[in-house]
Structure formats: C-alpha cells, structure tokens
Amino acid sequence: MEKVKIAILGFGNVGTGVWKILQENKKEIMKRSNCQIEVAKILVNDINKKRDIDISKEILTDNIDDIINDESIKIVVELVGGRDEAKQYMIRAMKAKKHIVTANKLVIANWGEELFKIADEENVLFYYEASVAGGIPIIREINESLTANRIEQIIGIINGTTNYILSKMTLEGLSFEQALKEAQEKGYAEADPTSDVEGYDAVYKLAIMASLSFGTKVDHDRIYREGISKISAVDIEYAKKFGYTIKLLAIAKEENNKLELRVHPTLIPSSHPMANVNDAFNAILIKGNAVGELMLYGQGAGDMPTGSAVVGDIISILRNNVKPSELKALNDDADFKEVKKSEENESEFYIRLNVNDRAGVLGDTAKIFGGNNVSITSITQDVVHKEHVLLAFITHKSAEKNINNSLKKIKELENVNEIESIIRIESFN
Ligand code: NDP
Ligand code: HSE
Numbered sequence: 001m002e003k004v005k006i007a008i009l010g011f012g013n014v015g016t017g018v019w020k021i022l023q024e025n026k027k028e029i030m031k032r033s034n035c036q037i038e039v040a041k042i043l044v045n046d047i048n049k050k051r052d053i054d055i056s057k058e059i060l061t062d063n064i065d066d067i068i069n070d071e072s073i074k075i076v077v078e079l080v081g082g083r084d085e086a087k088q089y090m091i092r093a094m095k096a097k098k099h100i101v102t103a104n105k106l107v108i109a110n111w112g113e114e115l116f117k118i119a120d121e122e123n124v125l126f127y128y129e130a131s132v133a134g135g136i137p138i139i140r141e142i143n144e145s146l147t148a149n150r151i152e153q154i155i156g157i158i159n160g161t162t163n164y165i166l167s168k169m170t171l172e173g174l175s176f177e178q179a180l181k182e183a184q185e186k187g188y189a190e191a192d193p194t195s196d197v198e199g200y201d202a203v204y205k206l207a208i209m210a211s212l213s214f215g216t217k218v219d220h221d222r223i224y225r226e227g228i229s230k231i232s233a234v235d236i237e238y239a240k241k242f243g244y245t246i247k248l249l250a251i252a253k254e255e256n257n258k259l260e261l262r263v264h265p266t267l268i269p270s271s272h273p274m275a276n277v278n279d280a281f282n283a284i285l286i287k288g289n290a291v292g293e294l295m296l297y298g299q300g301a302g303d304m305p306t307g308s309a310v311v312g313d314i315i316s317i318l319r320n321n322v323k324p325s326e327l328k329a330l331n332d333d334a335d336f337k338e339v340k341k342s343e344e345n346e347s348e349f350y351i352r353l354n355v356n357d358r359a360g361v362l363g364d365t366a367k368i369f370g371g372n373n374v375s376i377t378s379i380t381q382d383v384v385h386k387e388h389v390l391l392a393f394i395t396h397k398s399a400e401k402n403i404n405n406s407l408k409k410i411k412e413l414e415n416v417n418e419i420e421s422i423i424r425i426e427s428f429n
Contacts, residue, residue, distance in 0.1 A: 001030070004318060005040040007067040007098075009089055010079035011060070013187035014103055014130070015042065016053055017307025018077060029311065033318035041067050043080065043089075068092050075317055077310060078102040081191055087111055094122045101313040103130035103306055106195070109204035109220045112211075127313035132205045133158050133282045135305030136298040137312070142212045142286075149288030151213040153253040155426065158205045160280030160301030161189045161196035162228050162248040166265075167278035170236050170245060176229070188280045188301035198227030199248065202263045206250040210261060213286075214254050216337040218261065224342040226264035235421050238352060238392045239267050241380060245275040249426055259339045267350050267425040274428075285428070343401045348377070348425035351407070352392040356415040357383060362391065364413055372406040374398045388417065394425065 008015050022029065022037060030036055039059065047060045067073055076093040078100060080086050087107050090100050100119065102108070107115070108131050119126040129139045133156070142151070157163050161183045168179035180197065183189050188196075195201045207220035228248050239246050244267035253260040268275050273295065277283040282300025287293050299305035355361045362381070369376055375396040382390050395403070403422070410416055 001034065001036050003036045003038060004075065005038050005070075005073045006075040006077060006314065007041040007043065007070075007073045008039060008077045008079060009043040009064070009067070009086075010081065011042050011044050011051065011053075011055075012079070012081075013303045014306045014310065015077075015079045016051075017303030017305075018079065018310050019053060019055075019307075021304065021307045021311045025311075029315060033315045035318045037314070037318075040070065040073050043067060064089055064092070068096050068098075071096075073098060075099045075101065075314060077314065078104055078107075079310070081106075083107060083110065087115070090115060091118060094118050094124050094126075097122060097124060099125040099127075099317045101127045101130075101310055101317070103128070103310055105131040105201065105204040105208060109207045112208070113217065125317050127316060128208075129313050130306045130309035132208050133284060133296075134160060134280075134298070134300040134302065135308045136282055136284065136296050136300065137309065138209065138284055138296060139212065141296065142209065146286065146288055146291065146294075149290045151254070151286060151288050153287045154206075154209055154213060154251070154284060155274075155428070156206075156209075156250045156284035157247055157274060157277050157282050158209075158250045158284065158300060159196055159199075159202045159248055160282060160299070161193065162199075162202070163277065163282065163300070164188055164280045165197075166228060166231065166236075166246055166248065169231070169233065170240075171278065173233070176231075183280070186280070187303055197229050199225045199263045202248060202250045206252055206261060206263055209250075209284075210252040210259065213252065214259060214337055216259075218259070218339070222261065222339040224262040224264065224345075228265050230421075231265050231423075232421070234390070235350075235352065235423065238380070238390075239350065239423075240270070242267070242350070242378060242392075242394055243270055244268060244350070244425065245270045246423065247274060247277070249274075251426065254337070257337055259337050260345055261339055262342065262345065265423050267423055269427060272428055343399075343404065345400050346397050347400065348397050348427060349395045349403055350392065350421065350423045350425055351395070351403075351419070352390060352421040353410065354384075354417040354420050355389050355391050356417065357387055357389045358415045361389075361413070361415040365391065365393075365410055365416070368409045368413075369393070369395070369406050372402045372409075374402050374406050390420075
C-alpha cells in the first residue's frame with residue numbers, strides 16, 4: 001500500500017479535528033483511499049504552546065519552508081485561517097507541486113480564481129469542501145449530484161456562530177455577549193468574530209455557493225450584508241408574537257438572468273424546518289428546476305464536523321480524482337450575470353417604531369405606508385413607558401424602494417422618536 005505524506009498548516013480547532021479523525025478512523029481511511037497517510041509536518045505559530053493533544057515536537061514546525069522544501073510531502077492542508085499568509089502558503093505549496101485542501105472561505109471568495117488558475121498550471125488538485133457549511137457536503141452536492149439542474153435559489157443558515165448566538169438568545173434568554181463567548185469557547189467563531197457577527201463569513205460562503213450554482217463569478221462585495229449585532233431581545237419577543245423566529249439567512253436567487261444576493265437577519269415562520277435549526281447547526285435549502293426543493297442539515301462549525309469535510313477532500317485526492325469539476329464555475333466569468341441592487345428586491349418586512357403615545361400617530365404612519373404602496377398585514381403596540389409606545393408592523397411583500405421611501409417620511413413625523421428595527425421576512429413561497 002502506498003504511503004503518502006501530508007502536512008497540516010495550523011493546529012487549532014480544525015487542525016486538531018483533522019488529526020483526531022486521521023487517528024480514530026485510520027483503518028477506514030486506509031481502506032477507502034488505498035493509502036497509508038502520514039502527517040509529516042504541522043505548521044503552527046508557537047511550537048511551545050501547551051496543546052490538548054499530545055504530539056511529538058518533531059512534527060511541529062514554525063517554518064513553512066520545512067514543508068515547501070520537503071519533496072516527500074504531497075498534500076498541504078491549509079487551516080491557519082486569515083488571508084495573506086494563508087494565500088501565499090497555498091501558492092508556494094502548489095508551485096512545489098503539492099495538492100491543496102483548505103477550509104478558508106475568505107481566501108476562496110477573494111482569490112479563488114487566481115488560486116485555481118495556479119492549480120491548473122501546476123497540475124495539482126485544489127479542494128475546499130470545508131469552506132462552506134462545515135461538515136455539510138454542499139460543494140460536492142452542487143457540483144456533482146445536482147448538475148442536472150438549473151439552480152433557482154439557495155437559502156441557507158450558513159454561519160454556525162451567529163446561529164448559536166440567535167438560538168441561545170431565543171431559547172434560553174442569553175445575552176448577545178454571553179452567547180458569543182460560548183460560541184468562541186466551543187471553537188465555532190473566527191479568530192476575529194466580527195467576521196461572523198457582521199455577516200462577512202456568510203457573505204464569503206454565499207459567494208462561493210452562488211458562483212458554483214449559477215455558473216458565474218460572484219464578487220462578494222456585491223452581496224448585500226447586514227449582521228446580527230443590532231438584534232435585540234425585544235425583536236426576538238415581537239418576532240415570536242407574530243409567529244416568527246429570527247435567523248441570519250444567506251439568500252441567492254436567479255430570475256431572468258439576474259441575481260438577487262443578500263445576507264441579513266430574517267424573520268422566518270416558526271413552523272418552517274429552518275426555524276428549528278439551532279446551535280451551530282447549518283441548513284441549506286436548494287431549489288433546482290428538476291429536483292425541486294432539497295434541504296441539507298448538519299453541523300456547520302466545530303473541529304470534528306469541519307475535519308470530516310477536510311479529510312473527505314484528502315481522500316478524494318488520494319483516490320486520484322481527475323481535476324475537480326468544482327473549479328470550473330468559479331473560473332468561468334464568460335456567463336456574466338448581473339447582481340440586482342438591494343433597492344430592486346422585494347420582501348415582506350417587520351418594522352418596529354418607538355413613538356409618543358399620542359392620538360393619530362398610528363394613522364399618520366399607516367397613511368405614509370399606504371401612500372408608498374406598502375400594505376400592512378399586522379400591527380401590534382405596547383406601552384413601554386407612560387409616554388412611549390412600541391409600534392410593530394408586518395408588511396405584505398413590498399419593494400425595498402417603497403419601504404425606504406416610507407421610512408424616510410415616517411422618520412420626520414413629530415411623534416416618531418425612532419425607527420428601532422427593520423428586518424426582512426422570508427416566507428419560502
Ligand atoms: P484557529 O485559530 O483555532 O487555529 C489556527 C491555527 O493556525 C493555530 O494552530 C495557529 O498556531 C496556526 N497559525 C495561525 N496563523 C499562522 C501563521 N501565520 N503561521 C503558522 N501558523 C499559524 O483556527 P480554526 O481552526 O478555527 O480555523 C482554521 C480555518 O478553518 C479558518 O480558515 C476558518 O475560517 C476555517 N473554518 C473553521 C471552522 C471552525 O469551526 N472553527 C469551520 C470551517 C472552516 P498556534 O496554535 O501556535 O497558535
Ligand atoms: N466561524 C464559522 C461559523 C466557522 O461560525 O460558521 C465555519 O465556517
């Protein structure tokens with residue numbers, strides 16, 4: 001049986017997960033890959049750092065050259081995270097004729113095209129299943145199982161950290177800060193959790209999925225983005241009253257050759273299966289014109305689930321797969337598709353105002369909505385202070401432009417103190 005040496009760059013959450021899987025499932029992996037895998041080197045920042053896993057100091061290095069210059073290493077698994085160094089490590093490894101496996105969505109979303117071109121030129125394989133939705137095999141699903149379809153839409157909960165935070169706030173009444181701290185302790189969050197909390201991580205993942213699904217290059221800067229840092233316990237309560245649950249959704253739809261791409265907190269009906277996707281679990285609902293609706297559910301972050309996707313990619317390389325088809329769509333910008341401006345999108349909306357308790361304020365507000373072609377489905381109001389009332393509306397499906405125009409005028413009303421929340425609703429129709 002062939003012996004294959006690999007190197008792991010990074011021995012944090014995911015790196016240790018990969019190590020554990022390679023040890024625990026050694027027999028199965030050997031059978032399935034027909035190879036004996038040896039982890040020859042592991043790159044870390046600090047060789048002397050105390051680690052939970054007992055590992056020989058011989059294997060650890062803080063010098064990438066020890067890996068690049070070692071011709072016996074055939075596969076490099078990039079799990080250091082971040083951008084510039086990770087990208088450079090991968091480029092150097094490919095130029096040294098090493099295959100790549102990575103979980104780095106930031107690098108793929110920004111420089112995928114450049115990296116895949118180098119992989120082609122150097123005739124090496126480049127796999128990145130773990131970059132989207134942790135343990136869920138979504139990249140293979142899109143590129144292999146669903147290739148018979150024209151994909152019409154993807155709606156996903158694709159960030160484990162924010163889903164953990166929102167579920168803990170909703171189900172256990174934890175504060176945002178407490179829940180974030182727990183997500184960090186469990187190893188779900190990025191080194192800089194702003195990427196999770198403000199929706200950047202989900203934007204990178206959506207850009208990758210949309211590129212592959214719609215066969216066009218999707219620039220992540222064109223994706224509308226809002227994070228969850230402004231979601232309050234009050235909104236979670238109001239959402240419940242109206243029969244909804246708040247989730248951070250990533251949405252990609254194609255209609256008439258135009259793409260609608262957005263990541264934002266969303267009210268979804270509490271009866272929908274997505275509303276029950278809790279903790280660090282992810283779920284992705286795909287609609288293909290042949291298969292109809294398909295939903296994938298699984299752990300979207302964490303050492304072992306992410307390690308599962310990474311080791312799956314290593315095995316694919318060892319099975320000597322030909323060039324992975326998944327590279328194609330990200331490389332191909334010939335079939336250009338326009339991305340709609342957010343003003344062109346339509347949604348139902350939840351809007352919450354803080355108003356003075358005066359006769360006529362509800363009427364004035366409703367009149368402005370009506371005058372801008374925004375029709376209201378439900379209203380609720382609560383006195384929060386002897387003077388102040390919280391007024392919450394659910395609208396019918398409306399053009400974002402009409403919502404924005406209404407809110408501009410509502411803001412100017414004498415008895416409106418603040419527009420406290422504007423959250424889109426997804427009804428999955
Ligand atoms: P961690 O921060 O837990 O681990 C990073 C590791 O890389 C550490 O071992 C660190 O060394 C090492 N490292 C960092 N920078 C360098 C550098 N410049 N040179 C050498 N070594 C370096 O990250 P994660 O394991 O959580 O994430 C890794 C990647 O996987 C990221 O791209 C992330 O987005 C992605 N990912 C993470 C998931 C998760 O659940 N955590 C899920 C899916 C993808 P030292 O140990 O010495 O500090
Ligand atoms: N920080 C990411 C998340 C890790 O929480 O989803 C998985 O990509």
